[in-house]
Amino acid sequence: MPDNEPHGLTTPLEGIAADPFQPGEAIPAPLRLIRPTVPREWVDYNGHMSESCYLLVFGDQSDAFFRKIGIDEAYRAGGHSLFTVQTMIFNLAEAHLGDPLDLAIQLIDADDKRLHIFHTMHHGKTGELLATGEQMLVHVDMNAGRSTPMPPELHARVHAVLAAHAGLERPSQVGRSIGIRRDKK
Template identity: 55%
Template structure:
């Protein structure tokens, strides 16, 4: 198993760019979300699974913008499973420029497994938990990526300097 997983590639579409001609803020989240969806389908969280009343919901996402991406740039996305328990999944995405290898952005996500009929967090079914555990274990030897758990704040300073 790849560590981290490389399951998704795409190209920056002109409609994803902003007035500075680079990938717009919303589009970073869109691309990371598409990468998550590919991973989820690989794990068995797809239409049939959702029809049975289960899904994964994003509880929190932290985006870090590292470099600009422009219309036509090729993107390669990786996913590292950082943590897992019976109801939660902790992922780290890295967006690379496919040609240069530069890291363009990262996204740390906490996802919850949800019983969509009861509208509440619920344990992963055993088969899905087994598949996710295998990925987590395959990624256990990887370093914790820079920026994981980062808290956003402006340090306070004395007004007199």
């Protein structure tokens, strides 16, 4: 769908032009790009933030990251974007109405077509780790309907972030699978 056609779900930064990292610019490790507060529409019948909203928040943070590497509406109008192909979320504690959220994103790995990112969500006042999210993203040619290598300027920005994040500790949740653990008899 072209960016000028109406769509239902929007991100907080939609319509704001990319502000990409410039060569030689210091890149924070990890990146802290958004700090939302839990609104009423994210709270479910159990009185805490609904599970789908954790992914929504991580998606908004991904959008903020995309704008720091040069992906915005103008970039997508050229027929390319990043698509999520895999996500794993660990819900570790509850967030409630009005809670401030402190988010961070770490670039774990990247190649010519893919980015492996890791999100953390802490309570903005207590510092408690509320959730983590791990995602594999792929650069796509939307007209061809398939993956394609990133153009050189995007590749350079992504790898500058990767270099800045190389010294960060690898989060313990990275690469874990889902399943019921059973004692071996």
